[in-house]
Each structure stands twice: as structure tokens, then as C-alpha cells.
Amino acid sequence: MASQDTPVSRRLRSVKHIIIVLSGKGGVGKSSVSAQLALSLYASSPTARVGILDVDLTGPSIPRMLGLDGHGVHQSTDGWVPVYADGSEARLACMSVGFLLKNKADSVVWRGPKKNGMIRQFLSDVRWGELDYLVIDTPPGTSDEHLSLLEHMAPVHSQLSSIIVTTPQAVALMDVIKCLSFTKAVNLAVWGLIENMSGYVCPCCGEISNVFSTGGGEDMARKEGLPFLGSLPVDTELVTLLDASEPAWMDGAPGFRVLERYKSTPSARIFESIVQKILQSSA
Amino acid sequence: MIAIQTATAVPNPISLPSNAPEHCPGTESELAGKVDACAGCANQDICASSEPKGPDPALPLIKQRMANVKRKILVLSGKGGVGKSTFTAQLAWAFASDDDTQTGIMDVDICGPSIPTILGIASEQVHASSSGWSPVYVQDNLGVMSVGFMLPSSKDAVMWRGPKKNGLISQFLKDVDWGDLDYLVVDTPPGTSDEHLSVVQYLKESGIDGAVLVTTPQEVALQDVRREIDFCRKVGVRMLGIVENMAGFVCPKCNGESQIFKPTTGGAKRLAEETGLELLGSVPLDPRIGKSADHGLSFIDEYPDSPATTAYLDIIDRIKDILGDA
Structure with a gap:
């Protein structure tokens, strides 16, 4: 396998871990988990270099979540330059089809083969540079995008792993089982399962409501012999932060605002322990 | 396994075939079949020959079925995850609550079919007869078709690329014995890709009466719905309006209302104003x-007194109104 030399493998050889x-x-929170994962990995060490690639071509959410709406991608002699969410520090690289649209309401109406071509370009033409982690956010389902990703990254298969996100209700868990069958069919390693939107704390009385039920993810992980990474309650502070249009950073102003604000949300602390689990097992 | 494995790609009636290569010049183009990208394409011979291209053989069959x-x-x-399938099910249930109204649900979310679970018929199977595949009936006047009924086990993943999905959708439209229907509600997967293009193209001749757009209040969801609106305008599908789901959350303990998914940019109301569409209603998160x-x-039916039920019923009445069926 290692002898396979493709534009994708040349580009991704300098990436240590690729997490899909x-x-x-x-709508279970793939993009928000991807964004949190990237931010937490970024914060885990002052030298960590992280990339986040959004392959949800018809519904890209990552630019909005990282406060990068309206940015564009530049060409360089060495390929497309990703948008850096932390400004001049350039340790958090981000790429999404959202950066390529002129107008944010434009729809991307593409059938499979065109999506496949775009994904190949994202993997082979983006100048990621040396990265410790590349987080890849995917659309729902097990179709063109997923098969294309795995196909193009076959030469770097040993660097690949995945995380599965679910919400606790039965309807979501059914699709997750399908997703798990997919990872088995394509021989993709799974770090584990994260249960999102597990309970909501009423801001008036503090009562915990299980808006989308609770515990379903943990039960399923046990049944399927999958590591359970943790459950994230509905965190309105996080929802607001990731939904706000506030820019990630300002010219001249120091600091990476989305990260600073993220660190103060309740979810950030829970996510830290999830990232610790991943760091330990990847070390 | 059953019929789905024989699902074949059917050439597309309009613009690009679903199995076209990445840089397909378009079947209408003078260059069709002659550029580099055409090498290896299954349609190259058809495109390169200057004979007029016949219409998709599936189209007349679909038209015939859909005439009823x-x-x-x-x-x-x-x-x-904004509640498309839940809304589809409620809409169909509401239509079918009238014994004389024949209703059908077609679930074209091939990779993640939720409709069978939501309707409580997940363990059912599709049966074939001389007049085609029989839908699964929830009640006398509510028939359902979904890929979920065709999988040997609910654990199986459907790992299909576009052309295979399109083939199955065309089969759902032409090979399913829907019978005479008053309403056919089509539940779609998220996005604006193969499934959506195929449904629109296959139903173009029979006519689509309208699309209902479902969203949640936060901007991340609205952004995607704006893209869907753009899609509907591009392909010329009439939009009936927007339904906002998961709008406010009422705590069952203190009855205080809070916003889980905050409408940071004005929610569906603003979106409706911006796009000139009607906001059909807001359903609270229950x-x-x-x-x-x-x-x-x-x-x-389970919770007729809930505010969410009232919201659902108002929306459904409004949809009937707009369609002129009230």
C-alpha cells in the first residue's frame, strides 16, 4: 500500500492522524462535534497543528461555526491556501465548499461524480502543510462523499480513524448502526461513540429534561463493543457561540476569540476528557 | 436479497445523466461524446451518434403511474435532523384521518430511512405482485414505500453512489402499485443532490404540487434552508412555505419557556420575510x-391537547388551504 503514490497521498503524508x-x-451535531474536536485538539498543546475539512458539499456549516463566514480561498503556487481560523498564528487550518461560494445562499446542486471531483481536489490540492490532526466533517448517510473519501485516502489508510456521533433517540441510533456497518465494510478504525444532545438543563429551574431521550448511545456502544467517549448535554451557550456571526479573529486584535469563548462553555470541559481519551490511545 | 440489487441507472431526461463523468459537457452540447471527459463514459456512444436522443424509457411509465x-x-x-420525516409522517397521518382520503408516503432517504420506524412498521417487508411492488399499509388508506422495507437487516448500511440511488427512486415511482391516491408525500434526505434532482426530474411531467421546507431556528440550519430555496427556484418547484420546528422549549417542571436553538438571526420568520415565502407555522420543541x-x-393522536399538536394541525390546514383542498 505504501508504494502507492498519488497526489492525495503526497499531500496527506505530512498529516499524522486523520479523524473522520x-x-x-x-442534525445530530457532526459539525459541532468536529468544530469542538478541532478546537480542543488545538488547545491541547501550544504547538498542535490542526486542520478541519468540511466535505458536506451541499450543506457546509463549518465556516459559520468557526466564525469564518465570508472568507475566500486563495491560490498559491503550492495549491489552495486554507483559511486559518486563528489568524496569523496559522495553526488551525479550515477548508470548506462554503469558502468557494460567491453568495452564501447559493445552492450546490451536484450529483455524485462532481462531488467526488471536489473531494479529490480538497484532499490533493489544499496546502495543509504539516498537521498533527486533520478532522474531516462529513454529510449524513453512507454514500458518495463517504465512499470517495475512503477511496482517495486508501494510500494513507493506516492514518485514518473515525468518531461516530449520535443523539439518544431510537431513530438516530438506527442510522448509527448502519454507519457502524459501513466502517466495518470499509475497514475503518473507530475511536468510539459520542452521544450528543443528551439532556437539557432548564435555565429557570435547573430541571434536566431529556429532550431527545438519554443513555441510548451508551447502551448501544456497550452492545456493539464500541468505546463510549462521552455524552454532551444540550449546551445553549455553545449553540449560540457556534451560531453567532462574530468573526473568529480581527485584524490587529490579539487572540482567537471563538477559542477563548469556547473554553468558557460547559461543553469545553466535557470535551476535554473526550480528547484526552483520544490523545492517550493515539500516543 | 431482493429487487434492489437489480436497480439500474436510467439515463436522465434533462441536462446531465446521473452517471455522467465529472466534466460532462452536457448531452445537449455539440461536443457531447467528443471531449476527453467522455472517454469511458457509459453514454459516450449515444451522445456521439448524431441521432436524436429518445426520452428516458422510464418517464412514460412514471407518468402513467402518477396519473392516478x-x-x-x-x-x-x-x-x-430538523424533523422532515416526523413532519412527513404527521402530514400523512392527518390526511389519512379522513377515511375517504387515500394517502401515500414515499421515503427517498436511501441511506438513512426513518419513516418505517416513525410509523411503527419497521419490521414489514415489501411484496411483489403482478401489478408491481405493494406498498406497506399502516392503515387502510395510508401506504408507505421505503428502502427500509427491503433490507435483510436494519443494521445493513446502504452504501450506494448516486446512479444506484436514482435507479431505486425511479423504481419507487414506476414499479410501486400506489393505486389511486389523493396525496403522495415524499420525504427526502438532507441536501441538494442526487435524490432531489431525480425526484424533481422524474416528476416534472406529472407535476409537483409544492414543497414544504422544514427548518429549525438557528442560523446554521437557516443557511442550509436558503440553499434549498435556491435549489427549488433553480429547478422550478413551487414552495408552499416554511415550517419551523423545535422553536421553543417548555420545561415540563416549571413551564418556563426557553430557546434551545436560539434564533440568533431572527429564525424562520426573518427567513420567510427575506425570501418572500410564507411561514406556515412554528412547532415548539416537545x-x-x-x-x-x-x-x-x-x-x-397521542397528545391532542399539546400546543405542538395545535401548531401541527394549523400548519396542515394551511397547506390544504394553499392547495385548494380545504
Whole structure:
């Protein structure tokens, strides 16, 4: 396998770990988990270099979540330059089809083969440079995008792993089981399962409501023999932060604002322990 | 396994074939079949010959089947997990509550079919007869078709690329014995890709009566719905309006209302104003909605007094109004 030399393998050889964030179901928080994963990995060490690639071509959310709406991608002699969420420090590189659209309401109406071509370009033409982690956010399902990713990254298969995100209700868990079958079929390593939107704390009385039920993810992980990485409650502070249009950084102003604000959300602390689990097992 | 493995790609009636290569010049182009990108394409011979291209052989069959369907409604949303399938099910249940109304649901979410679970018929199977595949009936006047009925086990992943998905959708439209229907509600996967293009193209001749767009209040979801609106305008599908789901959360203990998914940019109301569409209504977030869906129960029948039920019924009445069926 190592002898296979493709533009993708040449580009991704300098990436230590590639983590694909999957879920059969839509709207369970793949993008928000991807964003949190990237931010937490970034914060885990002052020298960590992290990339985040959004291959949800018809519904890209990552630019908005990292406060990068409206940025564009530049060409250089060495390929496309990703958008850096932390400004001049350039340790958090981000790439999404959202950066390529002129107008944010433009729809990308593409069938499979065109999506495949775009993904190949993202993997082979983006100047990621040396990265410790590349987090890949995917659309829901197990179709063109997923198969293309795995196909193009076959030469670097040993660097690949995945995380599965779910919400606790039965409808979502069913799709997750399909997703798990997918990882088995393509021989993709799974770090484990994250249960998102597990309970909501009422801001008035502190009562915990299980808006989308709870515990379903943990039960399933046990049944399927999958490591359970943790459950994230609904965190309105995080929802607001990732939904705000505030720019990630300002010219001249120091600091990476999204990260600073992220660190103060309740989710950041829970996510830290998830990232610790990943760092330990990847070390 | 059953029929799905024989699902074949059918050439597309309009613009690009679904199995076209990445840089296909378009079948209408003078260069069709003659450029580098055409090398190896299954359609190259057809394109390169100057003979007029016949229409898709599936189209007349679909038209024939659909001639017995009065109303065809799409449920769309750019974003996943906003409640498309739940809304589809409620809409169909509401239509079918009238014994004389024949209703059908077609689930074209091939990779993540939720409709069978939500309707409580997950263990059913499709049967074939001389007149085609029989839908699975939830009640006398509510028939359902989904890829979920065709999998040997619910654990199986459907790892299909576009052309295979398109083939199955065309089969759902031409080979399913829908019978005479008053309403056919089509539940779609998130996005604006193969499934959406195929449904629109296959139903172009029979006519789509309208699309309902489902969203949640936060900007991340609205962004995707704006793309879906752009898609509908591009392909010329009439939009009936927007439904906002998961709008406010009422704590069952203190009855205080809070916003889980905050409308940071004005929510669906602003979106409706910006795009000139009608906001059909807002459904509050009620944990019992999700629970009913998990157990295959109809929320509006189980909890007729809930504010969410009132919201659902108002929206459904409004949809009937717009269609002129009230």
C-alpha cells in the first residue's frame, strides 16, 4: 500500500492522524462535534497543528461555526491556501465548499461524480502543510462523499480513524448502526461513540429534561463493543457561540476569540476528557 | 436479497445523466461524446451518434403511474435532523384521518430511512405482485414505500453512489402499485443532490404540487434552508412555505419557556420575510414528539391537547388551504 503514490497521498503524508467524524443521521451535531474536536485538539498543546475539512458539499456549516463566514480561498503556487481560523498564528487550518461560494445562499446542486471531483481536489490540492490532526466533517448517510473519501485516502489508510456521533433517540441510533456497518465494510478504525444532545438543563429551574431521550448511545456502544467517549448535554451557550456571526479573529486584535469563548462553555470541559481519551490511545 | 440489487441507472431526461463523468459537457452540447471527459463514459456512444436522443424509457411509465395521484408534495430541508420525516409522517397521518382520503408516503432517504420506524412498521417487508411492488399499509388508506422495507437487516448500511440511488427512486415511482391516491408525500434526505434532482426530474411531467421546507431556528440550519430555496427556484418547484420546528422549549417542571436553538438571526420568520415565502407555522420543541416517533405513534393522536399538536394541525390546514383542498 505504501508504494502507492498519488497526489492525495503526497499531500496527506505530512498529516499524522486523520479523524473522520461520521453519523448516519443528519442534525445530530457532526459539525459541532468536529468544530469542538478541532478546537480542543488545538488547545491541547501550544504547538498542535490542526486542520478541519468540511466535505458536506451541499450543506457546509463549518465556516459559520468557526466564525469564518465570508472568507475566500486563495491560490498559491503550492495549491489552495486554507483559511486559518486563528489568524496569523496559522495553526488551525479550515477548508470548506462554503469558502468557494460567491453568495452564501447559493445552492450546490451536484450529483455524485462532481462531488467526488471536489473531494479529490480538497484532499490533493489544499496546502495543509504539516498537521498533527486533520478532522474531516462529513454529510449524513453512507454514500458518495463517504465512499470517495475512503477511496482517495486508501494510500494513507493506516492514518485514518473515525468518531461516530449520535443523539439518544431510537431513530438516530438506527442510522448509527448502519454507519457502524459501513466502517466495518470499509475497514475503518473507530475511536468510539459520542452521544450528543443528551439532556437539557432548564435555565429557570435547573430541571434536566431529556429532550431527545438519554443513555441510548451508551447502551448501544456497550452492545456493539464500541468505546463510549462521552455524552454532551444540550449546551445553549455553545449553540449560540457556534451560531453567532462574530468573526473568529480581527485584524490587529490579539487572540482567537471563538477559542477563548469556547473554553468558557460547559461543553469545553466535557470535551476535554473526550480528547484526552483520544490523545492517550493515539500516543 | 431482493429487487434492489437489480436497480439500474436510467439515463436522465434533462441536462446531465446521473452517471455522467465529472466534466460532462452536457448531452445537449455539440461536443457531447467528443471531449476527453467522455472517454469511458457509459453514454459516450449515444451522445456521439448524431441521432436524436429518445426520452428516458422510464418517464412514460412514471407518468402513467402518477396519473392516478392527485397531489404530490415534497418535504425538503437542506439541513439534517430538523424533523422532515416526523413532519412527513404527521402530514400523512392527518390526511389519512379522513377515511375517504387515500394517502401515500414515499421515503427517498436511501441511506438513512426513518419513516418505517416513525410509523411503527419497521419490521414489514415489501411484496411483489403482478401489478408491481405493494406498498406497506399502516392503515387502510395510508401506504408507505421505503428502502427500509427491503433490507435483510436494519443494521445493513446502504452504501450506494448516486446512479444506484436514482435507479431505486425511479423504481419507487414506476414499479410501486400506489393505486389511486389523493396525496403522495415524499420525504427526502438532507441536501441538494442526487435524490432531489431525480425526484424533481422524474416528476416534472406529472407535476409537483409544492414543497414544504422544514427548518429549525438557528442560523446554521437557516443557511442550509436558503440553499434549498435556491435549489427549488433553480429547478422550478413551487414552495408552499416554511415550517419551523423545535422553536421553543417548555420545561415540563416549571413551564418556563426557553430557546434551545436560539434564533440568533431572527429564525424562520426573518427567513420567510427575506425570501418572500410564507411561514406556515412554528412547532415548539416537545420531548414527547421524539418519543412518539421512536415508538411509531402519531403524536397528534397521542397528545391532542399539546400546543405542538395545535401548531401541527394549523400548519396542515394551511397547506390544504394553499392547495385548494380545504
